[in-house]
Amino acid sequence: MNIQALLSEQVSQALVAAGAPNGTDPQVRQSAKAQFGDYQANGVMAAAKKLGLAPRQLAETVVKHLALEGIVAKTEIAGPGFINLFLDPQWLAQQTERALNAPKLGITPVTQQTIVVDYSAPNVAKEMHVGHLRSTIIGDAAVRTLEFLGHKVIRANHVGDWGTQFGMLIAHLEDVQKDTSGELVLPDLEAFYREAKLRYDEDAAFAERARHYVVKLQGGDVYFRELWSKLVDVTMTQNQLTYDRLNVTLTKKDVMGESLYNAMLPEIVADLKAKGLAVESEGATVVFLDEFKNKEGEPMGVIVQKKDGGYLYTTTDIACAKYRYETLGANRVLYYIDSRQHQHLMQAWTIVRKAGYVPESVSLEHHMFGMMLGKDGKPFKTRAGGTIKLADLLDEAYERALTLIAGKNPDMDQDELRELARVVSIGAVKYADLSKSRTTDYVFDWDNMLAFEGNTAPYMQYAYTRVASIFKRANLDKAALTQPVVLNDGKETALATRLMQFEETITTVAREGTPHVMCAYLYDLAGLFSSFYEHCPILNADSDAVRQSRLKLALLTAETLKQGLGTLGIETVDKM
Numbered sequence: 001m002n003i004q005a006l007l008s009e010q011v012s013q014a015l016v017a018a019g020a021p022n023g024t025d026p027q028v029r030q031s032a033k034a035q036f037g038d039y040q041a042n043g044v045m046a047a048a049k050k051l052g053l054a055p056r057q058l059a060e061t062v063v064k065h066l067a068l069e070g071i072v073a074k075t076e077i078a079g080p081g082f083i084n085l086f087l088d089p090q091w092l093a094q095q096t097e098r099a100l101n102a103p104k105l106g107i108t109p110v111t112q113q114t115i116v117v118d119y120s121a122p123n124v125a126k127e128m129h130v131g132h133l134r135s136t137i138i139g140d141a142a143v144r145t146l147e148f149l150g151h152k153v154i155r156a157n158h159v160g161d162w163g164t165q166f167g168m169l170i171a172h173l174e175d176v177q178k179d180t181s182g183e184l185v186l187p188d189l190e191a192f193y194r195e196a197k198l199r200y201d202e203d204a205a206f207a208e209r210a211r212h213y214v215v216k217l218q219g220g221d222v223y224f225r226e227l228w229s230k231l232v233d234v235t236m237t238q239n240q241l242t243y244d245r246l247n248v249t250l251t252k253k254d255v256m257g258e259s260l261y262n263a264m265l266p267e268i269v270a271d272l273k274a275k276g277l278a279v280e281s282e283g284a285t286v287v288f289l290d291e292f293k294n295k296e297g298e299p300m301g302v303i304v305q306k307k308d309g310g311y312l313y314t315t316t317d318i319a320c321a322k323y324r325y326e327t328l329g330a331n332r333v334l335y336y337i338d339s340r341q342h343q344h345l346m347q348a349w350t351i352v353r354k355a356g357y358v359p360e361s362v363s364l365e366h367h368m369f370g371m372m373l374g375k376d377g378k379p380f381k382t383r384a385g386g387t388i389k390l391a392d393l394l395d396e397a398y399e400r401a402l403t404l405i406a407g408k409n410p411d412m413d414q415d416e417l418r419e420l421a422r423v424v425s426i427g428a429v430k431y432a433d434l435s436k437s438r439t440t441d442y443v444f445d446w447d448n449m450l451a452f453e454g455n456t457a458p459y460m461q462y463a464y465t466r467v468a469s470i471f472k473r474a475n476l477d478k479a480a481l482t483q484p485v486v487l488n489d490g491k492e493t494a495l496a497t498r499l500m501q502f503e504e505t506i507t508t509v510a511r512e513g514t515p516h517v518m519c520a521y522l523y524d525l526a527g528l529f530s531s532f533y534e535h536c537p538i539l540n541a542d543s544d545a546v547r548q549s550r551l552k553l554a555l556l557t558a559e560t561l562k563q564g565l566g567t568l569g570i571e572t573v574d575k576m
């Protein structure tokens with residue numbers, strides 16, 4: 001049930017009946033304060049202005065036309081013409097009941113779209129760094145959310161697997177591994193890359209050989225393709241360990257690296273020229289865009305092919321957008337890439353639209369995010385200034401969680417302790433990132449993320465366990481709850497109202513790619529449950545009917561917490 005959508009629809013119709021033009025925005029929102037009802041319609045003022053009517057008078061006519069009997073118990077006109085809507089507890093009770101018995105918490109089936117999600121995108125022969133961590137975690141939450149709603153999601157791991165660096169990597173590989181015919185063993189990829197780069201910069205003969213290899217590789221030489229493919233594979237095997245550990249749904253099948261678009265690049269450049277979009281400029285092929293200005297205030301030139309014939313990151317992203325529409329059949333493409341690449345993407349997509357490669361009906365969305373900072377407000381690095389390896393980061397999270405949980409549960413069984421530390425530590429690293437608005441920089445802070453109080457993973461995981469345990473203590477199964485949900489107490493109604501806002505929340509997350517909205521919702525829900533629980537005895541309720549009704553509320557809360565956390569990729573446990 002999407003209450004916001006239902007009320008919007010009804011207020012819209014009433015506005016039209018009251019004389020407003022079709023399509024007038026009713027501006028229905030959840031009210032910030034209980035005294036303004038559960039929802040408010042704020043669209044009357046703007047509509048009245050257009051119609052030249054007194055807003056309160058229009059509000060009265062709209063209220064007369066509202067067909068919300070049985071859904072809204074009371075409407076009030078407030079201030080200059082706000083309409084406050086108070087939901088009917090009986091209707092809410094019925095909806096709660098429905099949600100409890102329906103699959104997926106009773107959400108309305110969606111019109112299925114094909115949505116490509118570009119995320120993670122590490123680079124070959126390099127460790128994944130913290131920027132890839134943000135993209136991986138946030139992108140995977142978006143993927144899970146969209147799949148939960150019923151969309152067809154295509155995960156696109158745009159791995160950096162192409163470019164001139166492969167010449168030096170292959171040359172170095174030949175030197176360090178005498179036999180390159182078998183399986184590659186490169187335990188320290190980062191060091192391998194660094195050594196190759198050093199030799200390339202300092203050894204002229206090596207650099208010459210590396211350049212020769214690039215030409216061979218790009219020409220499709222079987223031997224070089226083979227070594228290249230092994231380098232990609234060894235990198236992705238290592239990254240897979242991180243994905244699995246993080247409970248991220250990416251697999252090797254999802255790799256759609258930069259190399260995939262390589263064959264498309266010559267045609268694209270030729271086509272851009274034929275369409276008059278690209279021109280020769282100082283030997284390179286350039287698209288000049290009026291939409292972007294350089295320092296001199298002139299149209300900015302975006303190079304699509306270099307003087308030496310090489311293609312660029314932008315050329316690849318042009319081809320990639322085209323491919324996602326034409327070949328994958330995307331209705332929407334979401335890119336989880338840091339905000340520093342915004343201009344790059346906007347330029348690529350401006351060219352894509354001008355060339356007609358992707359129609360306007362297909363949305364290309366940059367779901368950007370800020371940097372990950374250390375507690376000192378500087379980019380997150382090791383003390384020596386190096387990049388932090390993800391594996392080390394997760395090891396530290398685990399050790400910290402283990403100490404913390406063992407301190408709280410001195411008698412806990414060792415296996416249980418370890419499993420709990422795993423779930424809490426991974427949850428903490430992910431939730432800390434997911435719970436903050438992605439567009440801003442994010443400060444990585446161990447103490448905050450592992451706190452058992454506040455909007456953190458341990459708190460939310462604990463909240464779930466606690467609610468679920470109430471139901472377990474009742475020693476009943478769902479089928480034994482035969483009495484209907486009744487909402488007599490304000491705390492019960494407040495909880496039920498929030499439970500019924502799950503669909504609104506997940507719809508927002510799916511539209512905007514903002515998992516923090518789900519985190520905030522779940523955190524609020526857990527708080528409302530706590531005050532309901534303090535105020536309304538469940539197992540010791542006055543009558544069996546009340547007990548059953550409250551157990552149903554507890555059950556739906558537990559389910560909502562679990563499924564909501566599930567859409568974020570955060571695991572829960574039954575005992576904590």
Ligand code: ARG
Nearest residue numbers: 118121122123158159160337
């Ligand atoms: N590999 C790139 C990086 O590490 C990110 C790629 C993002 N996706 C894209 N379609 N450009 O910065």
